[in-house]
Amino acid sequence: MCGICGIINFEDSSYPDIEKLKKMMQYLYHRGPDSGGYYRDKTVAFGHTRLSIIDFETGDQPICNENKTLWIVYNGEIFNYVELREELQSFGHIFQTKSDTEVIVHAYEQWGIECLNRFNGQWAFALWDINKREVILSRDNYGICPLYYTKLNNIFYFASEIKSIFVNREIRREFDPEGIKELLTFWNPVAPRTIFSDINLIPPGHYIKITKNGFKSEPYWDLSSHVNCKKTKIQTTQDKIEILKEKLIKAVRLRFSRSDVPVGAYLSGGLDSSIISAIINQFTSAPLKTFSVSFEDKDFDETIYQKQIADKLGTEHHTIKVDYKSIGEIFPKVIWHTEQPVLRTAPAPLFLLSNLVNDLGYKVVVTGEGSDEIFAGYDIFKEAKVRQFIAKDPDSKIRIRLLEKLYPWMKRNPNAVLSFSSGFFKKNLHIDDFFFSHRLRWNTTSSIQYLLNRDMIQTINTYDPVDKLLSMLPDQTGQWDLTAKTEWIEIVTLLSSYLLSAQGDRMLMAHGVEGRFPFLDADVTGYANSFLPEDKLNGLTEKFLLKKAFRNMIPEEITKRPKQPYRAPDAASFFYGKAVSWMKDILNEKVIKEAGVFNPKTVYKFILKCGSCSGLNMSHTDNMRIVAILSIMLIYHLFISYNGFEEKLENIKYIKKIDLLKK
Amino acid sequence: MDYKETVKKYIIKNFMFGSTEFLENFNYDTSFMESGVLDSTGFLELVNHLEEIYKIEIKEEDLVPENFDTIENINKYLSNRLSSVK
Known part of the structure; x- marks a missing residue:
């Protein structure tokens, strides 16, 4: 992946400032340390920091079409670019490069905005159409690649990360109280909202068209029809298992082979990453490197399972051992990269892990993200099912015993009593x-x-985040089953902004590592969503057909083990032994009042x-609570009172400089 | 003996951290569950505390909301338990 940013100014009185753009690019250096490039004319300035993965020789950006009327900066991967390129060539398009970036340009020429539905991949891009005098910003359907924007005095700014936009000191930096309330309800603000009042996030599956007259955000893809497809009983269970297997294998192979650098795999010890590693092992010829986090605190550690699968597959396995102190010490850096407060420290070990991957010279990893959503893996699916069962007869002594099956991994298991x-x-x-x-x-x-202060409580008192979510519900949800509803909520509130961003892209890209997610392949999710609810959650067995499809490829211990969500120690990371030293700087009375x-x-x-x-x-x-306090105060410290911006910046190695205003 | 004020002080200090601003009408009848003062693991913390302070053992069958979901209920429970001890 890479970093992209830009300034768009349709006013004739001034042009986009190239020095400002370069500064914005510097704050995206970590996303693309290999090289940089920019394009500027009277209306737009686009910047790109590159992590070279496909087409080293000619893939530098910005890239344009044959007659230089379309310019693009792009972060991501279109995995079906080889097939799309052939199709576009048959229509007469002439390619200058071998990159997937150029495929987007020609696809847009050929199909217009409809091209977005033909892409299978992960992307965030900005495309400047000089003839139509409009800019298109777009993000992939599950929101894997980030893209933020703001508008100030008729100038539009966008970037892969908020810190790049905040380089422009005139942009207001303050908390959005409603964003705080969404965070302290759903675990993060729901796009387009962010924690900052003047910064918006393009929602997954959306694009924005910017013209002289303003901008408009539109969906190009409908999640609801995906979550709740027509559930048919036409296929037999055996057919479904075979087809699912075929599609997932194809998705993994695409992500493993469409890269000019070697690809590694994260191994959590759970089912999903084990399946992916097993597929790579069996269906590709490349030697596999796997990477894992292990915890000193045994309550969180899954080393034994990680080792089982790594041994079985014979991978070159690397582990980073994490203790309380390492999480506590690294946390401010983690928040500099999440750019949003969090309620769990779980991103921190992944920050350390991507550092290890980078140290070992790897730039790309595949991971198991997305499976828990599309195959009903999370405990909340079971909890909802059990509670629905109890609701039918709340006084039943037998029904209530099902609660004992929930959360077997939880140390302070509330069901113990x-x-x-x-x-x-x-x-x-x-x-x-x-x-x-x-x-x-x-x-x-x-x-x-x-914990909030009186003013904040009063400000957010009348705002109901759940009402807002209700207003986002698609029409005709009356017939949806409980699994589909739960899936929709998980995807809309948590998948993109938290799991794929704060715990995903940001932790990976902090060290220039790209994540690829086979379970979020358009073909896989599309097929999984034609399943019946019981194909996903059967009784209280999660990922029912997925497990059946791959049971012969991974050790039985992995398919049979109780599901354990990935977690990390929270409060203990900051208080065990001695409280972390940075805490006193952000938690004194004066700063808390200021924030x-x-x-x-x-x-x-x-x-x-x-x-x-x-x-x-x-x-x-x-x-x-403790993670919320520390991360909100760190966001204040690093972004709002601007302390994080004092860090030393690296110099970008510019390969492509196109400045039409330079005499 | 009345335990209400002692319990209230403990709840405010330990679970609301001294602030009742968020719950304007926090009183003896406020349900901890309904108001979100305690989560399911918070109840275990409360029960451990009561066991420790009052040197009693709280049996599993006593662990029901009717005994611990409000200050009033805790007061009743403690009054019964502690009078029968004597």
């Missing part, structure tokens, strides 16, 4: 509620809001509580 937890899980049993599956989680998360989010006295008392137990054995909400 069934009679008590049943009271908790029996709340909000309104099965007609579209958000039935997530209400409990959102209520629990919302209690972090106790205007939290009540300093409340924070102080809560910090005392964390310190008194060294961050160990705290409740789930308390663990989220």
